[in-house]
Amino acid sequence: MIDPLADNIFDAVGVTIENDVAVEHTPKTDADWERIRIGATTLAEGAYLLKMVRPFAPAGDLNDSAGPDAPELSPAQILAKLEKDPVEWNARIETLRNVGLEVLDIVKRKDVNELWDAGENLDAACENCHRSYWYPGETPEFYNRLDRRLSEAYPTKRNK
Numbered sequence: 001m002i003d004p005l006a007d008n009i010f011d012a013v014g015v016t017i018e019n020d021v022a023v024e025h026t027p028k029t030d031a032d033w034e035r036i037r038i039g040a041t042t043l044a045e046g047a048y049l050l051k052m053v054r055p056f057a058p059a060g061d062l063n064d065s066a067g068p069d070a071p072e073l074s075p076a077q078i079l080a081k082l083e084k085d086p087v088e089w090n091a092r093i094e095t096l097r098n099v100g101l102e103v104l105d106i107v108k109r110k111d112v113n114e115l116w117d118a119g120e121n122l123d124a125a126c127e128n129c130h131r132s133y134w135y136p137g138e139t140p141e142f143y144n145r146l147d148r149r150l151s152e153a154y155p156t157k158r159n160k
Contacts, residue, residue, distance in 0.1 A: 002046050002096075008039025009103055009122055013115050026112045036115070037107045043100030043122075050093050063134070069145075071137035078133050092129040099125050 012032070014025045027033050056075040057063060065074040073081070082089045099122045106114045131138065 001049070002043060005039045005042040005046075006122060006126070008035045009043075009115075010119055012036045012039075013112065013119060027110070027115070033107055033110055036103065040100045040103035040107060044097050044104060045100075047093050047097040047100065050096075051090070069137065069142070071142055072135045073133065073137075081133060088132065092125070092132070095125045096122075096129070 012027050012035070015022050016025065017023070027036060056078045062074045063072040064070060065072045065077070099118065102121065103115070103118045106118055
């Protein structure tokens with residue numbers, strides 16, 4: 001529920017390259033702002049659903065948590081981490097909720113400039129929680145190993 005409607009905020013502003021020209025996309029219509037408002041309301045209200053005890057993955061789904069250098073935690077490991085430090089879990093939920101409230105305020109004022117910053121705040125709230133509870137193994141060393149393996153598997157002129 002949260003992830004798809006967060007895209008209402010993530011996709012609200014952006015820059016694309018069209019015919020070698022940078023084109024900025026921002027909300028222009030009331031419908032654009034309403035879509036953002038719906039995303040922000042979902043974040044602000046839906047964040048508290050994360051406080052309800054429930055499985056973190058479907059039965060039998062262990063994420064990418066197999067092997068000695070697994071980048072992801074299993075659902076059982078996530079639950080154990082949450083139970084060990086519920087204060088961190090609740091703080092991360094509040095951070096997500098606060099971004100939703102921030103975006104609701106931005107929508108009231110239709111402030112496109114602040115919407116750029118709010119998108120960055122939302123990305124930080126999501127990634128910081130995911131890196132703590134879902135894929136803490138995705139460290140810089142993990143990506144260095146991955147880059148080395150990809151370079152070995154798919155050499156380019158630059159790698160030769």
